[in-house]
Amino acid sequence: MGKVWFVGAGPGDPDLITVKGRNLIEQADAILYAGSLVSETATRWAGPGCAIEDSKGMDLEEIIAWLIRKAREGETVIRLQTGDPGLYGALIEMVQPLDEAGIDVGVVPGVSSAMASAAAGVESLTLPEVTQTVILTRVEGRTPMPEGESLAELAQHHCTLCLFLSITLLKKVQTELLQAGWTEDAPILVVHKASWPGEEKIIRGTLADIREKCRAEKINSQAMIIVSPTLGARQWNELKKSKLYDKSFSHRFRKAQTTSQ
Numbered sequence: 001m002g003k004v005w006f007v008g009a010g011p012g013d014p015d016l017i018t019v020k021g022r023n024l025i026e027q028a029d030a031i032l033y034a035g036s037l038v039s040e041t042a043t044r045w046a047g048p049g050c051a052i053e054d055s056k057g058m059d060l061e062e063i064i065a066w067l068i069r070k071a072r073e074g075e076t077v078i079r080l081q082t083g084d085p086g087l088y089g090a091l092i093e094m095v096q097p098l099d100e101a102g103i104d105v106g107v108v109p110g111v112s113s114a115m116a117s118a119a120a121g122v123e124s125l126t127l128p129e130v131t132q133t134v135i136l137t138r139v140e141g142r143t144p145m146p147e148g149e150s151l152a153e154l155a156q157h158h159c160t161l162c163l164f165l166s167i168t169l170l171k172k173v174q175t176e177l178l179q180a181g182w183t184e185d186a187p188i189l190v191v192h193k194a195s196w197p198g199e200e201k202i203i204r205g206t207l208a209d210i211r212e213k214c215r216a217e218k219i220n221s222q223a224m225i226i227v228s229p230t231l232g233a234r235q236w237n238e239l240k241k242s243k244l245y246d247k248s249f250s251h252r253f254r255k256a257q258t259t260s261q
């Protein structure tokens with residue numbers, strides 16, 4: 001009986017897969033990739049005998065049946081997922097039936113689109129004395145949000161918010177951020193197809209105008225919305241420096257320099 005690996009393919013650029021993920025692709029007997037979000041080039045390291053299929057037209061049951069069938073035939077089976085498999089990836093829904101079928105499962109993490117979007121904009125999601133917290137969330141669409149997790153509630157922390165699956169709900173994003181006390185001039189970054197070679201689009205705006213700007217650019221899918229008090233820090237004159245590199249701060253690998261009197 002083979003093993004099914006859930007491998008994070010990364011956000012789009014095929015070079016952003018981990019070495020472990022790539023090694024598994026090289027060894028794989030079968031790969032099922034989520035074609036709506038993962039580029040087929042992500043399978044380019046697969047060997048000649050590897051069965052490769054796009055799951056775009058399959059429902060969850062068909063995906064599970066495919067994985068179980070292949071795991072019974074071969075040794076290494078891969079479910080290639082976008083970004084990191086543990087974020088909005090239906091991971092557990094697929095793992096449970098594999099557990100029931102007695103098939104071994106492994107997960108290889110991936111670079112999430114949240115990280116790739118921050119990188120695209122040369123932004124830091126945390127900054128000393130600005131915010132030290134990142135919330136990965138979405139606004140309520142067809143999937144209901146659990147109690148206490150509405151954007152209006154989460155945004156009250158005024159930390160960094162990375163909003164998945166919400167680009168068609170920008171109106172709601174605006175309303176809930178305003179409810180939480182964010183101002184109309186709060187900066188917002190939207191990245192469409194972060195890291196996809198030749199396809200990435202970066203839109204910068206404010207709470208007041210981001211919806212208009214995204215509409216003008218026809219962005220209505222595969223986009224990350226980042227709302228953060230750190231946005232644009234590259235241009236700031238006043239920046240509190242991280243303690244990590246501070247001369248007067250000791251840590252495990254470096255002693256503080258003491259000033260002589």
Ligand code: SAH
Nearest residue numbers: 083084088112113164165193194222223224
């Ligand atoms: N597991 C994935 C998220 C899957 S949910 C991850 O870790 O990134 C799909 C949502 O992810 C999309 O609606 C969009 O909000 C975001 N997304 C996926 N790929 C993206 C990309 N290349 N650029 C921007 N957002 C992306």
